Amino acid sequence: MLQTIHFGKHSRQFRNLKAFRKQVTFAQEGAEEALPDDLRVELIDGTFYEMLAPTTIHQAVGGFIHKILLDHVLTHGGPCMPFAAPVDVQLDEDDKTMVQPDVLIVCDRKRFQHGRVFGAPDFLVELLSPSTRKKDMQYKLHKYGHAGVREYWIVDPKKKNVIVYDLEHEDFPVIYGEKDTVPVRILDGKCQVDFSQLFSFIGFLYD
């Protein structure tokens, strides 16, 4: 019962399409089901974050990275499985956090449960947009590092750069520019995403 009251209380904020941050107690599992389907949200430590519909650039970048990863897995085999959003990830194996990363790879097949990913994926990519910037660069970086994600990329389509956190080896954030080819470290660097190809391909979207 609680979850409907909580949602009811905040429903107005959910519908006026503003970036917002509201503290909602995730009282019972299933509260997320109480939200309308046309509203995409993420839940981080009991706080709901609304996800606005992505832009074409956002989708083109995400799709491109996913395609490179999928091609690599299809040719080389192996247990790793790439996905593109939306896929629910129950990051901490609890009911307080449910995220939808833009692109992810899960190598441990035991993590697939009830149509979601249960636990930390091995590799994650988040594409920055003005409304998710703070969440992706701060809260999520911390959450992902803590949960045991091995590698995290933050792609900024506006500045055309990529920040790579090799969380597994506690390596420095490395920043790549728009002309760089970025290796996926968890795939032994054999799989590489060519950002100059990507940005020349979608360059017209910026005009």
Added chain:
Amino acid sequence: MTKLTLDQMILITTMLGYTKEELIYDCGLSQETVQKILHAPQDPFTEEEKNALESLVYHPIWQGMTKPKQENTVHEDSTYGTSWRKERSEEPTTTITWKKQGTYTLQDYLKIPDEHRVELIDGVLFDMSSPYATHQIIGMQIYTQISNYIAYHKGRCIPFAAPMDVQPDWDDRTIVQPDVFVVCDRDKVTRRRIFGAPDLVIEVLSPSTRKKDMNLKRIKYQRAGVKEYWMIDPKRLKVIVELFGEHPEISLYSFEEQVPVSVFQGDCKIDFAQIYEQVRFLYEQPD
């Protein structure tokens, strides 16, 4: 400083009554380590596990007690300063009570003798080992450049260098000592410590603090409202500059560049080429 033996550490861990969940989730030990501590202490422990265990049972008293006791008698002979010195050296051994990591407060922190540098983050005590020469020179050079800038422009901001206590969360569970920091709101500066978040914090990474500076303290500073956070990596000769706030930014610089301080609208630039010149001889020394 006397090292605890493995047996002592295991004994203390069990004595303090940590539960399995606390060990795993709060203290960040691995399942395997916890299993070993609680059920099979006779198994060999790796160096990493020993270090993790040590941070768990770390207690200032233990170190305080190994200090030679005659400190009292030495000072009794001198004519002045006797009384307070005596008081200070006795205090810690009599009043700090042994607690679980995560439950220490400001009161415990203040009782720790000055010669032991520690930080308190969310009730957990961290030992701060003495920094390397490179670390100190870099920190001091940055401090000097910033304070010169402020003095030249007659600014209201105050630069600080460690050791200076900062209470970023306004509570008694966290007290940190950033390497270099700048506070622009003078109301935050009290006689004994800084109350609230500094505007700019600079940490020079070292092998022992790297992980803490890049994760725990980073998120602490961000949540407390620090505007700009620099992590300086002397090993890889890099500077990571993070701007927190509503529109976060992250940039990387090498030790050949001039790094702008955003708190001063980029007007103040720290010359890392000059700083590197100062420490270059240390890099050329054999290990």
